[in-house]
Amino acid sequence: MAELIQPRVLKGFRDILPQAEIVRTNLMEKITGVYRSFGFVPIDTPVLEYSEILLRKSNGETEKQVFRFLDNGKRDVALRFDLTVPFARFTAEHESELYFPFKRYHIAKVWRGEKPQAGRYREFVQCDIDTVGSDSAASDFEILNIMRTALAEIGVKDVTIHVNHRGIFNRFLAKLGIAEKSEDILRSVDKLAKVGQEEVKKELVEYTGSEEKASEILKYIAGAGDFESTLKMITEMSGGANEDSDRMAEIYEMMKAAGIQATYVLDPSITRGLDYYTGVVYETFLNELPSIGSVCSGGRYDNLAGLYTKTKLPGVGASIGLDRLIAGLEQLGKLESRGSYLDAEIFCMDKNLVVYYQKVAAQLREKGVKVEVFPEAKSMKAQYAVTDAKKIKWGILIGSNEAEKQAVTLKNLETREQFAEISVEEAAAKILA
Amino acid sequence: MAELIQPRVLKGFRDILPQAEIVRTNLMEKITGVYRSFGFVPIDTPVLEYSEILLRKSNGETEKQVFRFLDNGKRDVALRFDLTVPFARFTAEHESELYFPFKRYHIAKVWRGEKPQAGRYREFVQCDIDTVGSDSAASDFEILNIMRTALAEIGVKDVTIHVNHRGIFNRFLAKLGIAEKSEDILRSVDKLAKVGQEEVKKELVEYTGSEEKASEILKYIAGAGDFESTLKMITEMSGGANEDSDRMAEIYEMMKAAGIQATYVLDPSITRGLDYYTGVVYETFLNELPSIGSVCSGGRYDNLAGLYTKTKLPGVGASIGLDRLIAGLEQLGKLESRGSYLDAEIFCMDKNLVVYYQKVAAQLREKGVKVEVFPEAKSMKAQYAVTDAKKIKWGILIGSNEAEKQAVTLKNLETREQFAEISVEEAAAKILA
Known part of the structure; x- marks a missing residue:
């Protein structure tokens, strides 16, 4: 016999x-349900694409992390590292087959060869939504509304969604005369929560060459308390009302119209680093566990598929980081867990009755009961080990007595209450009650 | 500006x-629902594994087709080409954490670099179920029952499931004194539907060296009509009743007990080529479209994870080939199609009302209506293009008249019937009726 191979997965x-x-499936199904209920539709794209398509826009960091190789036909290919780049390629390729605004969801795996660390894997699931082909407050607001609704649907109601507008911030920097430094400044501001105000200020002084300008920036990103006061302040600091501040105000009016404004804060320190975003940006924190970072984020961009088509497609999107969210919910003890999808188990008490058990199972399924038949007459201890692991509530016991009377004994496996020798119909009714 | 990249997917x-x-999602969800209702539970495994683990047991054909490469850590890795090998590795690795019999479903993508042809892709979805840790008629029957139930659930009721038992066939060959030729004979018999009786007979004469033995084999695989007669015939031809023919008889009794025997034929020509199988084997054909081949198949094996553990794990499983099934249903015009999951669209008729539209949307969602708001005041033609593409039944029209009265006009977009200036509650009731 050949030597055994050590069963193991990749690092x-x-x-x-x-x-x-x-x-995990339960969370994904609930998130999917919310995405659908707001009019988003699914697409699918290959996990493997031409490296040229996936990597053209990427920075060196992504290149290092991507799983890339030559396939058997010597094509340079890579596993997707997010769902956004494939969506951009998809939209450009199928532009004429789509309608706009086009609202798609895509919940799927992506791969990045990052250094493994607690809660970080090289294979993980993203839950993306994007609306392309509309630059409107309604589209921005819709994504913000869905983030809240999806999180509430999975039991996460104690969240704060931090919203900001990159356009207002850019106007503010231009007014300070430091627009050309915006990339450095964004990166610095983005680190505020991580490195603290002192460190950020030091960097800002360096970039702007001015203590005063650094202070102004810190004042701007600190906000002014509630949504409206903060919006008023950053509008003034960026030179007065403009289409970006109007957009932000309109989004806030929509939040109030829907009665959900309490979930959102206007947080001028949120920038989402990436150059990519041009309008609203947002991050979401669990109030009880802010330390795990943002569990859902996104923003507005002005040109989704510019690498592949001349058509300018503005859009807005968000992504729920499922694995991080699960890690957070686990820490908070908030994960609903069940062992199976079954209502009942028909125990195998008598090997002469194995055919009869199938008859009863068919009758119960006819009534809508989710039931399995234990396949062999093993010890009851072995059979209960399975019903325990699968957290099955109802046991159905059929020995020769029951079989003779065409009856069953129904047992609540949680309370141990028994209903002796009742009909299959009565059992079904109790199980489904 | 950089040159555009041609958006395209890999061959x-x-x-x-x-x-x-x-x-596709709809079919997968229905199949999942059936798998769950019979007590199967989901697992997930990485799409990428050590090549050593995936390929040890494989033949040269698989090696040629697999997507295999060295990752950044110089590990020899490959994309899984089926869900069975990863399941075997999984079961061995987590043996002590599982309970037995262990029943798992796994619906996921696999990759094979086959020559692309009509309906054949290099990336496709398999819908697998397996029960390991039980060698029993009940487990065999359960898989056969699920295949029928899952296909019925997705509207495919006109199917025949062809069942056979490899053990009986092996006994028959042993009785003819040609057991050592079984692999060649199996391969030959497996081609019957494709190449015809004449060709198979020629091969059989060659392998057995005897016209008479070849005729016996052809008689055996032709069966004798109904399930019971065929079982009787092959039992006799294989030397009389034995545990394999008893198993087949017990499975047939279970089919009758569940009242579903009409879906199954005992077809001794089904062998499923692979050495792997040791007990029942089955293939499923659409009665209206047998030419597309088997849409669901599987069988019993006696040792799932022998490469990775000394524990002998007998099992039985099946796999629905989703993409082939979809191709078949498409040809038969049997695919249910819908454009979205929405009940209603709130049209954007007046840009001054965009905030109010969100209020009405929130009220409708409160009542359980799945609704989206068209985000901008585009032409009604552009808005109807979207509701057409998304096949939305109800339109909600709100101009300044309606807004003033806190009312809506509801329009059935299929019949064009209108309900003018009704309350949001009335509209919700009509939509959900």
Whole structure:
């Protein structure tokens, strides 16, 4: 016999066992339900694409992390590292087959060869939504509304969504005469929560060459408390009302119209680093566990697919980081868990009745009961080990007595209450009650 | 500006547009629902694994087709080409964390660099179920029952599931004294539908060296009509009742007990080529479109994870080939299609009302209506283009008249019937009726 191979997964990858996968699936299904209910539709794209397509816009960091190789036909290919670049390529390629505004969701795996660390894997799931082909307050607001609704749907109601507008910030920098430094400044401001005000100020002084300008920036990003006061302040600091501040105000009016404004704060320190964004940007923190970072973020960009088509497609999107969110919910003890999707188990008490058990199972399924038949007459201890692991509420016991009377004994496996020798119909009714 | 990149996917890969992806998702969700209702639970495994693990057991054909490369850490890795090998590795690795019998489903993508041809892609979805840790008629029957139930659930009721037992066939060959030729014979018999009786007979004469034995084999695989007669015949031809023929008889009794025997034929010509199988084997054909081949197949094996653990894990499983099934249903015009998951669209008729539209949307969602707001005051033609593409039944029209009265006009976009200036509550009731 050949030597055994050590069963193992690659570094940074993992298996997900049933208990955890049921939780994950449940979250994904709820998020999907919310995305759909707001009019988003699914697409699918290949996990493998031409490297040229995936990497053209990327920075060196991405190149280092991507799984890239030559396929059997010597094509330079790579596993996607996000769902946005494939969506941009998709939109350009199928432009004439789509309608606009086009609203798609895509919940799927992506791969990055990052250094594995606690809660960070090389294979993970992103839950993306984007609306392309509309530059409007309604589209911006819709994404913000969905983020809140999706998180609430999975039981995460204690969240704050931090919103900002990159356009207003850019106007403010221009007014200070330091627009050309914006990239450095954005990167610096983005680190505020991580490195603290002192450190950021030091950097800002360096970039702007002015203590005063650095102070102005810190004042700007500190905000002024509530949404309206902050909006008023940053509008003034950026030179007075303009289309960007008007947009932000309109979004806030929509929040109030929908009665959900309490979930959002206007936080001028949110910049989302990336050059990519041009309008609203947002990050979401669990109030009880802000330390794990943003579990859902995104923003508005003015040109999704500029690498592939001359058509300018403005859009707005968000992505829920499922694995980080699950890690957070686990820490908070908020993960609903179940062992299976079953209502009942028909125990195998008598090997002469294995055919009869199938008849009863068919009758119960006819009534809508989700039931499995234990396949062999093993010890009851072995059978209960399975119903325990699968967290099955109802047991159906059929020995020769029951079989003779065409009856079943129904047992609540949680309370141990028994209903002896009742009909299959009665059992179904109790199970489904 | 940089030159545009031609947006395109790799040869043999494809995008799936919303209309088609909604259909695919719908089928997967229904299949998942059936798998769950019979007690199967989900797992997840990495798409990328050590080549050593994926390929040890494979033949040269698989090696040629697999996407294999060295990752950045110089590890020899490959994309999985099926869900069975990763499941075997998973079961061995997590043996002590699992309970047995362990019943798992896994619906996910796999990759094979096959020559692309009509309906064959290099990336496709498999819908697998397996029960490991039980060698019993109940487990065999359960898989056969699920195949039928899952196909019925997605509207495919006109199917025949062809069942056979490899053990009985092996006994028959042993009785003829040609057991050592079984691999060649299996391969030959497996081609019957493709190449015809004459050709198979020629090969069989060659392998067995005897016209008579070849005729016996052809008689065996032709069966004897109904399930019971065929079982009787092959039992006799293989030397009389034995545990394999008893198993087949017990499975048939279970089919009758569940009242579903009409879907199954005992077809001794089904062998499923692979050495892998040791017990029942099955293939499923659409009665209206047998030419596309088997849409769902599988069988019993006696040792799932022998490469990775000394524990002998017998099992039984099946896989639905989703993409082939979809191709078949498409040809038969049997694919349900919808453009979105929405009930209603709030049209944007007046740009001064964009905030108010969000208020009405919030009220409708409160009642359970799935609604989107058209985000900008584009032409009604442009707005109807979207509601047409998304196949939305209800339109909600709110101009200044309606807004003043806190009312809406509801329009059935299919029949064009209108309900002028009704309350949001009335509109919700009509939409959900």
